[in-house]
Amino acid sequence: MATRLPHAFVDFRTIRGKDKIAKYINDNSNRLNLRNVWRRKSGVYTPRIEEPDPAAGVEWAETMIDFETDIGRGSSMVRLVTDDAGNNVIFALNLALQELKGHEDNVKERRPHGGNNSLKGGSMQGNWQERREREKEFNDAEPFVLVIGAGQAGLEIGARLGRLDAPTLIIDRNPRIGDNWRNRYRTLVTHDPVNYCHTPYLPFPPNWPLFTPKDKLADWFEAYASIMELNVWTSTTIESAEYSEETNSWTVRIIRGDGPVIVLCPQHIILATGHSGEPLVPKFNEQDKFSGTVYHTSQHQDASHDPEEGSGNSGHDISQNFYENGADVTMLQRSGTYVISVEKGVHMQHNGIYDETGPPTEDADIYDQSLPLLVQFALKVHQTARIAEAEKEELDGLRRVGFALNFGVDNSGVTRLYLCKGGGYSIDVGCTKLIIDGKIKVHQSVDGIREFDEGGLVLADGKRLDADVVVLATGYDNMRTTAKKILGDKVANRLLDVWDLNDEGEVNAIWRYSGHPGFWYMGGNLALCRMYSKFLALQIKASKEGLYTLPI
Known part of the structure; x- marks a missing residue:
């Protein structure tokens, strides 16, 4: 044994x-x-x-x-x-x-046969299509794992668990797989290059664009779910979820479309609704007097005289989107932002590892994970300085127009900001030049907005700005807030905060023990989802096979 x-x-x-x-x-x-x-x-x-x-x-x-x-x-x-x-x-x-051992991925030499007579019960149990319909509906068994969210995090952990014969159901509130990308603003593209973003078992083809338009990526995920035989229920939400310490399983009441309540009893729930939690939406004095529109970046679809509070990734992208739709845009900046371009800085980060000259993705992932994060952060200080030198012209241009810069925690750049702060950076896909050229204006307001009036807003420094639309690029709360919204206080009160580093220098709670038995966080960009979905799937499979003791 x-x-x-x-x-x-x-x-x-x-x-x-x-x-x-x-x-x-x-x-x-x-x-x-x-x-x-x-x-x-x-x-x-x-x-x-x-x-x-x-x-x-x-x-x-x-x-x-x-x-x-x-x-x-x-x-x-x-x-x-x-x-x-x-x-x-x-x-x-x-x-x-x-x-x-004994529970390897069913790939390559362990791939399924495919013939009807090779399947359990033979052809009397139906052909492949008929069996798939039953599998997707879970007519014959309970899901061992329930995944909430069918974006990259949910689909990729579903693919990993599926290859390990751990029956998994993925649910999403949207009508179609990929809608979490499809429904975002029209000009969105990925900020990481294709070789960094490959999906598990099914890499992007060699003619795939370097940076993926959001609708193309949405269609890819829809195809990925079909090809990888993932069990996905769309237009589905959770009514309630209760965990039993006696049975080590959940009782989950699910509403699928306009149908009746369905009760499922998985042993594990994975929250895969994104990198962050609920939007941080501040309220301002006299906001109800404003005759225009105020909304968070999470609600932005497409773009007008438009201030925007916040200068991180979403703030830059949406400011550019408004400008390209003919708007007069002012960006309010409360603190410095780390700016790195996709053309120079991002390329320098991935050069020789995740590019056309790099090793197979599986080896690149092993290499990329193999240094302690604190050592990586120390090395990133030097890399960040080299990137700043390569992008000196652009950074100097931003300084000239009053845009405040920083270079991350201890000058270590974007990776530490992403893992520890969840923001404070902008991966530039064109907004920087618009700011330098004065096409998007920047105003510093350390203390933000003091109040609104009918036609605009008054900043803490007393300056008044006219506005028709105010977009709040104010970030997101911790993933635990989404867990609370979906699963309630009883579950959320036991959960650990996600991201940032613990005393050993490892990332808190994500892809590992969450603080609540049978509940896991899964999230990150496409690369992190590919890398760490493997380790989360191994933890769940090992517990299923009795190889290790789940924490209580």
């Missing part, structure tokens, strides 16, 4: 310092039973000397390794440096399980 592992062992951990590492190994050596460790003999990540950033003054020897434990197989990176005495010592060793 396989070893039953404690939850603390099947989790994201960063152990630092010789004494702590020695204690961890000593305490877990019997459980770990690491063996059959082999360095890669082909591909990009064979043994090599690497200088992660010339300005960092760091050099190490690195290689990708494959390994085995009692319960599974993994692939990771090891990095060695030379100490002051001239000895080669391990600087960082990453161990990441990629599959469970």
